[in-house]
Amino acid sequence: SQALVSFVLQQEFPGEFSLVAEEDSNDLRKDGGGEIVERITKLVNESLTSDGSYGVSLSSEDVLKAIDGGKSEGGSQGRHWVLDPIDGTKGFVRGDQYAVALALLDRGNVVLGVLACPNLPLTSISVAHPHSPNNEVGCLFFAEVGRGTYMQLLDGSSTVKYGALSRGDGAIYLRFPRNGYREKIWDHAAGSIVVTEAGGVVTDAAGKQLDFSKGKYLDLDTGIIVSNQKLMPLLFDAVRASLAQKSKPQP
Numbered sequence: 001s002q003a004l005v006s007f008v009l010q011q012e013f014p015g016e017f018s019l020v021a022e023e024d025s026n027d028l029r030k031d032g033g034g035e036i037v038e039r040i041t042k043l044v045n046e047s048l049t050s051d052g053s054y055g056v057s058l059s060s061e062d063v064l065k066a067i068d069g070g071k072s073e074g075g076s077q078g079r080h081w082v083l084d085p086i087d088g089t090k091g092f093v094r095g096d097q098y099a100v101a102l103a104l105l106d107r108g109n110v111v112l113g114v115l116a117c118p119n120l121p122l123t124s125i126s127v128a129h130p131h132s133p134n135n136e137v138g139c140l141f142f143a144e145v146g147r148g149t150y151m152q153l154l155d156g157s158s159t160v161k162y163g164a165l166s167r168g169d170g171a172i173y174l175r176f177p178r179n180g181y182r183e184k185i186w187d188h189a190a191g192s193i194v195v196t197e198a199g200g201v202v203t204d205a206a207g208k209q210l211d212f213s214k215g216k217y218l219d220l221d222t223g224i225i226v227s228n229q230k231l232m233p234l235l236f237d238a239v240r241a242s243l244a245q246k247s248k249p250q251p
Helices: 002-012 034-051 060-070 089-094 160-166 189-197 232-247
Strands: 019-021 079-087 099-106 109-121 137-144 148-153 173-175 201-204 224-227
Touching: 002 019, 002 034, 002 060, 002 079, 019 060, 034 060, 079 089, 079 189, 099 189, 109 160, 109 189, 137 160, 137 189, 148 160, 148 189, 160 173, 160 189, 160 224, 189 201, 224 232
Parallel strands: 019 079
Antiparallel strands: 079 099, 099 109, 109 137, 137 148, 173 224, 201 224
């Protein structure tokens, strides 16, 4: 998906294209990567043909260059697209939940977010029946700052959690990674605006808004908390108490 998204964004915004993305072409260019590159190129061209907007056929080198279009460092100046081509890799491998997450930063602020969740039921997870033939699967969430969050059916362990919370499938998402781990902006930019524009709250453990203006990594206080307005004060109290208890010296 990174090759396709990168190519389309470059076509649509040639004068101000800047993409911060997770992948590059280094591994694909190594010996033994040729077959995978051919498969990716075939899928990209099939997608472009089915859309019909561009009338081009990309070579393998074109696809590799498009993937490498995501090497921007981002930052607090200008506009930057932020992409996670597969958020929820383990879910993707299992054929379970994953998302393609795209966000737009304007001077470090998230102003647009899109979550494509191919395996998420259109109806609420709490009432969906996975084996029902009438259960439509595949959701697209999109949010623009000040205009709310919307969901529609897609034709055809991750930021899926953000989408699920935005429509009320859950109430709490806590992420407290191991010491030394640095959160990447592509894992949270699109999901954060989808939740906040739906009326939810996304902060770090100190109650501060996530800062996407520092480049590829978030500067966090301990972890990330996602919930609704009603539960957030209770969550803060519980998290602070837990962290305080954890920091006490053990007897």
